[in-house]
Amino acid sequence: MFFGDEDLLLDQALEGVRSQKSRSVRLLDGDGLDGQEVVSICETRSFDGRPRIVAIDNAQKVKAHEPLLEYVKGKDPEDKSVLLVAVVRAPRLSPAWLKLMRSEGKSAEHLQPKPWKERERIQRVVDQANQLGLRLNKGVPELLIKVRGYDLRLIVNELRKLSYLVGDEVATKKHVGMLVPHVFPATPYEVAQAAAAKKVKTAMTKLGLVYRNLGEGAAVPLTHSLVRIVEKLIIARSMLDAKDGVKVIAQRLGMHEYPLKMNLLPLARLHSVDQLRGQMQTLCRLDTLVKGPARSKRTQVELAVLSIAS
Amino acid sequence: MLSAVQGQSEGVRLLRRVVEGHVTTPLLLVGADGTGRRFSVIEAAKEAFSKGDPESIHCVQITKGMHPDLVVVRPEDDKEIGVEAMRALVEQAGSFPSMVSSRFVIIDGADAMTTAAANVLLKTLEEPPPTSRFFLLAESASAVLPTIRSRCGVVRYRPLPEKFILDYLREHTDDDAKALVCCRLAEGSVGRAYQYLASGRLSLRNKVLSLLKVGLSQDVSSLFSSIDEIESDLDRGLRFLDHLLRDLLMLPHDPSRITNVDVVDQLDALRGQIGEARLSALLRESRQVRERSRSKIILPFHVKACFLAAFSD
Numbered sequence: 001m002f003f004g005d006e007d008l009l010l011d012q013a014l015e016g017v018r019s020q021k022s023r024s025v026r027l028l029d030g031d032g033l034d035g036q037e038v039v040s041i042c043e044t045r046s047f048d049g050r051p052r053i054v055a056i057d058n059a060q061k062v063k064a065h066e067p068l069l070e071y072v073k074g075k076d077p078e079d080k081s082v083l084l085v086a087v088v089r090a091p092r093l094s095p096a097w098l099k100l101m102r103s104e105g106k107s108a109e110h111l112q113p114k115p116w117k118e119r120e121r122i123q124r125v126v127d128q129a130n131q132l133g134l135r136l137n138k139g140v141p142e143l144l145i146k147v148r149g150y151d152l153r154l155i156v157n158e159l160r161k162l163s164y165l166v167g168d169e170v171a172t173k174k175h176v177g178m179l180v181p182h183v184f185p186a187t188p189y190e191v192a193q194a195a196a197a198k199k200v201k202t203a204m205t206k207l208g209l210v211y212r213n214l215g216e217g218a219a220v221p222l223t224h225s226l227v228r229i230v231e232k233l234i235i236a237r238s239m240l241d242a243k244d245g246v247k248v249i250a251q252r253l254g255m256h257e258y259p260l261k262m263n264l265l266p267l268a269r270l271h272s273v274d275q276l277r278g279q280m281q282t283l284c285r286l287d288t289l290v291k292g293p294a295r296s297k298r299t300q301v302e303l304a305v306l307s308i309a310s
Numbered sequence: 311m312l313s314a315v316q317g318q319s320e321g322v323r324l325l326r327r328v329v330e331g332h333v334t335t336p337l338l339l340v341g342a343d344g345t346g347r348r349f350s351v352i353e354a355a356k357e358a359f360s361k362g363d364p365e366s367i368h369c370v371q372i373t374k375g376m377h378p379d380l381v382v383v384r385p386e387d388d389k390e391i392g393v394e395a396m397r398a399l400v401e402q403a404g405s406f407p408s409m410v411s412s413r414f415v416i417i418d419g420a421d422a423m424t425t426a427a428a429n430v431l432l433k434t435l436e437e438p439p440p441t442s443r444f445f446l447l448a449e450s451a452s453a454v455l456p457t458i459r460s461r462c463g464v465v466r467y468r469p470l471p472e473k474f475i476l477d478y479l480r481e482h483t484d485d486d487a488k489a490l491v492c493c494r495l496a497e498g499s500v501g502r503a504y505q506y507l508a509s510g511r512l513s514l515r516n517k518v519l520s521l522l523k524v525g526l527s528q529d530v531s532s533l534f535s536s537i538d539e540i541e542s543d544l545d546r547g548l549r550f551l552d553h554l555l556r557d558l559l560m561l562p563h564d565p566s567r568i569t570n571v572d573v574v575d576q577l578d579a580l581r582g583q584i585g586e587a588r589l590s591a592l593l594r595e596s597r598q599v600r601e602r603s604r605s606k607i608i609l610p611f612h613v614k615a616c617f618l619a620a621f622s623d
Binding site for chain 2 (some may be wrong): 177224227231234235237238239242252272277281283284287288291292
């Protein structure tokens with residue numbers, strides 16, 4: 001079982017399974033599939049008698065697990081005729097899959113979560129570069145993460161381009177500069193984060209960049225990002241005021257403790273519940289405006305960002 | 311047949327004239343879901359196609375939803391009727407019907423048509439093909455584009471009387487109190503009342519009631535979790551909230567008009583805790599949210615903000 005939210009690594013794992021020449025591979029999509037169907041596919045022998053691999057992508061969408069669980073439990077450990085591979089694309093396993101995995105023991109687990117710590121992210125980029133046979137100079141992984149955000153798929157695309165560009169040489173920051181634009185793109189969420197951090201200048205600069213990339217259509221994703229962050233902030237702040245621990249807050253917000261402690265809680269401490277309640281009202285008005293035929297939506301978004309940031 | 315339609319005399323009168331061939335203009339049937347708009351058009355189709363014979367093949371096919379000349383268009387994914395669906399409908403409406411002299415076309419959700427889709431339909435409504443009769447169904451006339459509205463005869467389906475709905479519900483339950491609550495929550499719609507009774511929707515009402523208690527506790531996290539729990543049914547939840555707030559405000563003045571008669575004790579206790587000023591504020595805010603929810607707002611966020619504003623000190 002491969003599970004986690006690092007899609008690229010899950011794809012690579014699935015590709016590894018698909019390329020097995022010695023076995024007959026049947027690839028299924030979990031969407032619309034139920035446990036009984038998977039079992040009957042597993043129980044069908046291959047046409048040429050070769051051992052089989054039944055791989056289920058998006059396995060988190062498989063419904064009615066019970067027959068599958070029973071099948072896995074009842075399977076003879078000596079029977080190597082079928083290898084069942086499940087790719088669960090979710091940061092956490094549902095209880096049903098957890099039960100299934102535990103029945104097979106820890107050896108079944110191949111976790112691929114997105115790392116939160118910077119050095120782990122850098123290591124992951126370096127690993128991908130090594131797979132491509134590309135050597136990176138100091139600071140290049142950091143620069144790539146800064147330019148593309150931590151999206152391993154996008155970064156690997158840049159690494160591929162770099163490997164064409166530099167050949168056998170070591171890739172430097174200068175090479176990265178030749179491939180990517182000098183002005184770093186910004187995402188709506190970065191605008192919301194900068195506003196929540198009360199960094200007025202950064203928020204407004206990034207807002208300008210988002211508008212440059214997305215045009216007038218930027219108002220809706222920007223509003224959604226502001227809504228999302230203000231909602232998280234007010235929950236975190238009210239729980240902090242109620243003296244709840246980091247673990248409890250993380251559980252409530254469905255977040256990992258590390259990014260909560262490092263990113264969200266410091267931001268929540270900059271605001272009071274009363275202020276955030278007022279921001280919610282502002283954002284409700286903004287949401288109504290941007291979804292309607294109003295003019296000067298950009299000004300309204302800018303005012304909302306300023307009201308949070310100032 | 312049209313004689314089966316009850317409590318909507320104006321609609322029946324006009325539909326009978328359509329059946330008799332005296333009216334060919336498109337009709338816009340306006341009223342809440344469950345007041346009998348769809349049912350009466352289908353019964354009119356049965357009467358028109360079968361020439362009054364309830365045993366005919368037309369009636370059987372219509373009942374089974376497979377008559378080729380009864381065309382029903384509904385919003386895709388319960389959201390909107392798009393331009394592609396409307397183009398296909400216009401093309402179909404121009405062709406000859408298969409089994410009868412003129413087909414019935416029902417646009418179930420005229421208020422859910424996109425502007426582009428409505429514009430495609432304009433010319434057809436202006437000069438309907440002689441082989442098609444158009445019936446547009448909408449919850450409110452104001453939600454339909456004025457250009458569409460002006461090309462149709464508007465028929466209002468009034469909320470059905472309480473006695474009529476109660477009699478209907480009593481055929482399906484022995485619990486009078488529950489029947490009364492479902493009847494009053496349904497606001498004159500027998501379909502909606504039956505849905506509340508049969509599908510256990512009162513549990514949603516109970517969740518909304520507990521939202522008010524959570525709001526009182528001023529616990530933001532629990533309040534948000536409770537709202538997220540009913541996120542998929544928040545539209546209906548807001549309707550229930552409206553009834554509960556009206557009941558809370560009405561309780562000392564006229565208890566006979568209370569909708570949620572089965573939870574009067576809880577309402578009485580809540581009223582004292584929340585206070586009239588807060589109740590009025592919450593009612594005002596929640597109605598604004600309902601008004602805004604016609605556009606694609608982030609509804610759970612608006613509801614959360616509404617509760618926080620009303621319950622802040």
